[in-house]
Amino acid sequence: MTPPLIAVTMGDGAGVGPEVIAGALLDDATSARARPIVVGDAERLRTAARIIGREARVVAVDSVDDAVFEPGRINVLDLGPLPADLAWGEVSPAAGEAAYQYIRVAAELAARHAVQGICTAPLNKEALHAAGHLFPGHTELLAHLTGTEEVSMMLSTPSVKVVHVTTHIGLIDAVAKIEPGLVERTVRRGNRAITGSGIAHPRIGVCGINPHAGENGLFGHGEEETKIVPALERLRADGIDARGPLPADTAFFLAGRGDYDLIVAMYHDQGHGPVKVLGIEAGVNITVGLPVIRTSVDHGTAFDIAGTGKADPRSMAEALRQAAELSAAA
Incomplete structure (x- = not known):
C-alpha cells in the first residue's frame, strides 16, 4: 500500500x-x-x-x-x-x-x-x-x-493510553464541568479510537475524581455517584466494558501491567502526570472526535x-x- x-x-x-x-x-x-x-x-x-x-x-x-x-x-x-x-x-x-x-x-x-x-x-x-x-x-x-463541537485529548504511550474528560481548565472548573453526559461521550470517543486501532473489545478503566474514588462517600461530596456512575451504567448497558470509578493512584499501575487498554482521566494532571512518567519519550497526543x-x-x-x-x-x-x-x- x-x-x-x-x-x-x-x-x-x-x-x-x-x-x-x-x-x-x-x-x-x-x-x-x-x-x-x-x-x-x-x-x-x-x-x-x-x-x-x-x-x-x-x-x-x-x-x-x-x-x-x-x-x-x-x-x-x-x-x-x-x-x-x-x-x-x-x-x-x-x-x-x-x-x-x-x-x-x-x-x-x-x-x-x-x-x-x-x-x-x-x-x-x-x-x-x-x-x-x-x-x-x-x-x-x-x-x-x-x-x-466537542473533542477529547488522548495520550498514548507503549504502556498506557489515557483519554481526558477535561483538559485545559482550572481544577475547580474541571470538577464543576464534569457531568454524566460529558463522561459518557468521552468514554465513547475513547472506545471508538481504541477499537479503530485494532482492539475489538477494549477494557476501559474510569478514574474517580476524589482520592480513593471517594471511598464510599468518605472523601468529597458524592461526586463519583452523581457525575460518573450514571454514565458507566449507560455505557455498560450498551456493551462497553467501562469499569470504575477507580482510584486514580492505582488505575495507572493496573493499566501499566496490562489490565486496561484505556484509562479515562477526569482532569488534565490526573492523566498527564502518570503518562509523562511512564513514557513521554515515545508518547503521542491524539485528538479524538x-x-x-x-x-x-x-x-x-x-x-x-x-x-x-x-x-x-x-x-x-x-x-x-x-x-x-x-x-x-x-
Whole structure:
C-alpha cells in the first residue's frame, strides 16, 4: 500500500519543533510508514537540520502534488519566512502567528482530502495568544477550524493510553464541568479510537475524581455517584466494558501491567502526570472526535533547549507513525 500523506505542522519556530521534525523525517523508517509534507518554514528547517548535524535537502513545494518522496528530502509547503533574527527559546508573536497559520493550512488540506492525517509539532500558548489567537492549545484550535463541537485529548504511550474528560481548565472548573453526559461521550470517543486501532473489545478503566474514588462517600461530596456512575451504567448497558470509578493512584499501575487498554482521566494532571512518567519519550497526543486523524508529540516547545540540538525526536517519529497507521485504518 502507498503510505498515507500526512501534513506535519512545524509548530512554534522558536521551539524544538523544527529540530524534532528534521530528526524524525530524516529517519529511514519514516519513509516506509508515511509521506510527510511539512507545513512551515523551509529555511528554519534547513537551519534545524544543520543544528542536529544531519544532511538534508529541504525543498519548498507549491502544493501536495509537487512533493517528491525520497531519502534525505524534506518537502515543505513554505508559508513564508519567519523573521531572520527570530531567537531560539523566546516567546515571539511572529512565531505564534506562523504556528496558527501552519495549523490552518493543514486543516484546509485535510478538509479537501489532500492529506489523510495531521501530525503537529508543539506550539507555545503564550506566543499564540500574543498573536491574537486565544485558544488553549492545538486540541481546541483544531476543533474550531474543523467545526467540531466537542473533542477529547488522548495520550498514548507503549504502556498506557489515557483519554481526558477535561483538559485545559482550572481544577475547580474541571470538577464543576464534569457531568454524566460529558463522561459518557468521552468514554465513547475513547472506545471508538481504541477499537479503530485494532482492539475489538477494549477494557476501559474510569478514574474517580476524589482520592480513593471517594471511598464510599468518605472523601468529597458524592461526586463519583452523581457525575460518573450514571454514565458507566449507560455505557455498560450498551456493551462497553467501562469499569470504575477507580482510584486514580492505582488505575495507572493496573493499566501499566496490562489490565486496561484505556484509562479515562477526569482532569488534565490526573492523566498527564502518570503518562509523562511512564513514557513521554515515545508518547503521542491524539485528538479524538475530529473528522481527520491528528497526532502530536507529547511534549512542549522546550524553549530551554531549543536550537541546541539536544531535542529528542522519538516522540515526533512515533506521532508520525501513529498518524500514518490510524489514517490508513480510517
